[in-house]
Amino acid sequence: MLVSVARYDVCRLEIERSGLAQGIREAVAEPVYSLRNRFSYWERLVRRMESDWQLPGQYPIRAYVNDLDGHARLHSAMGTLTREARSELSVLLATLDARFVSASVPDEEGELRPC
Template sequence: MSDPVHERPVGTPLTDETWAGLAPSVLVSVARYDACRLEIERSGLAPGIREAVAEPVYSDWQLPGQYPISAYVNDLDGHARLHGAMGTLTREARSELSVLLAALDARFVSASVPDEEGELRPWLKPSPGDEPHGFRLRRPRRHPW
């Protein structure tokens, strides 16, 4: 079985350096959040399948060199979950990880522009009466789709 405290995300720039630099107590806080999140995800599964899911499943189903608009929307959702997760972590973890999240936010802003024409709005699926806000008002600087 895997050890989520010592695992790290893969496929992102600077991941090794960043993950290695986190305090052990921060890694424990993140692992605690991940375990809670996994239980929420497992709760919606049928009993026979639920027990088989022991850790999050990450898949990279898109073709190399392609970035569909659905992946962009999923990235926006993931970003919102990251910000939401910050409130559940310890103060030490929030302090250390907020620097990383701010750097991620800055990279996003530099790679995107305001979506003044609302080009992405049909894919954002906001709730009725809910207006897009924050990063959902931005689109990639160059269209990959």
């Protein structure tokens, strides 16, 4: 599993470096959107929701949409892994997803519907 995750992260690092200036490129050693970080970002949102949003300041709808997009990209990233890695990490992702659903409130008014 670790080899599959490392392979994903190496590819992701090259993608992220490709948009940087030469002098900065070499200084970036880890991708911002590594698989570990993608899981961490999703878990952070779930924990916030479970804590009844006790956040300082505001949490703009764009930030929420960005977090949901990150979740979709996490699922896409899972599809690039070996079957063994997918199997192991799917348990973690399913657990986080279930916690997210449990902490969610249905949008019956359609307030989050795109304009």
